[in-house]
Amino acid sequence: MAAMTIVCAAMLALPGRTVTAAFTNDVLIFLDGAHRIASGQLPNRDFHTALGPLVFFIPAAGYLLTGNLGAAMPVGMAVLLLAVMPALIAILNSRLHPAIALALGGFLLLILAAPINLGSPVSLLSFAMFYNRIGWVALSLLLVMYLRPRERGVTGEVADAMAAALLLLLQFYTKATYGLVSLGFILFMLTDARQRRWAAASLLLTLVAAALIEIGWGGTRQHVEDLMAAAQVSGGRDLASLVRSGLNNLADLAVFAIAAGVALWRTGSLRDLLFYGFCVTAGLLILNQNAHGWGIITLYSGTAVATELLVRLQAGRDRGAAAGRPSLADGLPLLLAFLLLPPIVHHGAVLARHAVLAAADAGTSLGLPKLRDLRIPDPADSPDFMTRYHESIESGGKLLLSLSPTPERVVVLDFVNPFSAGLGLRPPAGDSSWLHWGRNIDANTHPAPDVMFADAKFVMIPKVGINSLPLQQLYGPFISRTFQLVQETDAWIVYEKRQPRETMR
Template structure:
């Protein structure tokens, strides 16, 4: 079955309606172009943002981008927690906008991928219904432009440097879902689906698997023909083949994924329960809406079954599956699956196109009670939007009373602010960590953190960036005093900003985003040899933590020929002689 011969009983998208009113609405393509242009202008300006919890995740992205710029290939030359696309995009953005705020660059660089695909979707939909095209564009721009997660891990307002690739996955899934549900042009659908699926594969594998589930359902429901499906598969495989021949990337990437799966073995059922509990404000109303749609449409479905008696088996199956209620159910499951591997992001936002389809079915005169359906749709859609909008407004208003963090050697990473009392607390703790290391070593030996949520504490994040600034100054002073230059620099820490800050190299074959509990495989001989050839390995001491100790033990065989030198009060250096 093709899209053009879909049964008339299917839910229809809202028509343009309103005659002159629809014609008076602005072009969605123009609005999208203006939004992209505005991002480009803002990216070129030296803006500051209020630092939020786990902001150092941004440094992992910058580390990956720096390595790409230096000629390294993700997964081939270094172990990465996700796919290469985000690093490629940020590397280009950092070169193009050298004064831009790096978090904004990481967030907006995905527009290079999403904006062309969304433009194709909007052009197709706008031909039939401008209000619908604008309804699809609004949420897309809202979530794409704001570096704010739905989840909140701090009492003070700030932007989120963590969950960047999780947000990007959901933005791509939004475009893909909009295409699967509303695009009618076959060539447009082929281009958008192939583009989004390839991008999701290169971004994060869980997003690609969620996309595969949605695409498989669209095929079964008749919204994607076999010809389009085979065309998408051919384009996807051809692109991966080209990447394999030129960079050896897909095979290395799949090997990294297998290593990560092995490191993170656990009960998938527990992860589903956890994801559902974190997002219950969406999952709960979504389940109620699903049940209501199935119940209220039961008689209509029974009538349809009688009307379809003379059709082929495939036609009956497609017509039975292509219903807003079932689309909602499959999308809820796909979103829940994607969130089993996420800490923060824009989870479930790609339900919005399907919710528009539900509203179309709930028009006056349709089965069920349209008012109740609209109320339940609002209950599903509003929580993520309200959370992100509320946190964004708090961050904008709060920053008016914030101060810039100290860090003259941090490049644009220093374009961050926080409350004066947080900055002062960070400085006090910095002194305590350096002066009294014994209790923190005792906690590290016991494998506990100084506070349960240490990495989300704003004072820790501020202190970490200020300590990195201190380390850069200390490294430059040591080099000047000793007449040496460290060409390769590694950090026994979650993030390594120093190659980027000092315009040096990061060692090959090590893991970036080095969480030893779930993202650092046991080093092989090649990795240990790369560590042995690294000029300077830095160990952070403010504070001493079990994670840093674990990283040191992992890479210790490669440090046997290095000499320990004090770089600064908060950094111990392992220097290769």
């Protein structure tokens, strides 16, 4: 597992470039956040975001290690892989048969490492929504801890508590939804007398670590407020979307039902039934909050747990006696192998494709000096809108550089601001890292204009934007009163903040 982790990390980090064939606007959120942190800002304290601070500190780590924004995402994820490796090995090695551990571990590693949104084809490389992959992998590892360790000891319980606390913190500080589900699982584990000590210790360690993080960060209160605001905009999901999520994953649900059914038939455990129900329910609820349609990763860890339980049961019955007749349960490891093999091949191909394209410096850049190593492959194959969006970013960068002196504290009235990071400008404070209409902002829930633009010196309004039109309707009157028109092109309108006297008039 260590060798596999190191290979995956090297394939991400060594080329030193990011290749994105989809959701460029989403990737720019993380690079803008890395630039903000490098400029001295902190998430939620200096800019609004409903995403956890680690979503920005992970690419910031890659940026600080390399000095290259184009390498920030792959290097940051490589660092994360190495950081998670001890917990992954400790959990799988103590609870699973080696073959099952290697299969499930390889699957989870590739989910975490492969730069693609779950369910997307191999061609759509992107680090977009990478926090969902982190959440799924951390939650799935925690679910494996439902199994009692093969060997018990104080050292093992300490390792379990530290691993569980690490995974809880990783989820809470990337996307809180996963953390809340995992917290529910740990509380469930408190009902197991044989595993109660490590579960309780993990909660204590998590609380202590969160208190120490708050001392250094100080953004928890504002983060909760940003989360609540985003929940008011997009928190609701109807029954139809839940059914649709289930239908999109019907094959995986069927295989999981077979594995869980066979295991329950042999164990007859009510506790196991509750665990399998948790895997399905929690997985569906999380998926229903995400932007991808496939990938209830909890089903895979649940199937691995069912397989391990039957392997242990069979080993106990066969110990000291001749092997009996083959049973239905004997086929469960093969069923698990067939369940894991397709996504392993898929995500392995994604990781290899990214490594090859990044090493070859394939594709074109956005045309911003600091984002030279953010590459877009085959721009001719991109949708017309995204092609025009990419071109508008390049023209907007040239427009800003043509102004004298070069502007700073620029707010872009669209999904994301590509210019602070792409041009190395001083970022504004008090604005939002991303503005996704209907997702974290709408006409009823949004940052107040006098807060949003308090530190802004310039405002850029795109004519080819992701959601600039509703944002103009929302903030346009305030901008007209507080800013003056500087320049207008076919793609952009640039405003500069008025002097106090002009604003009063």
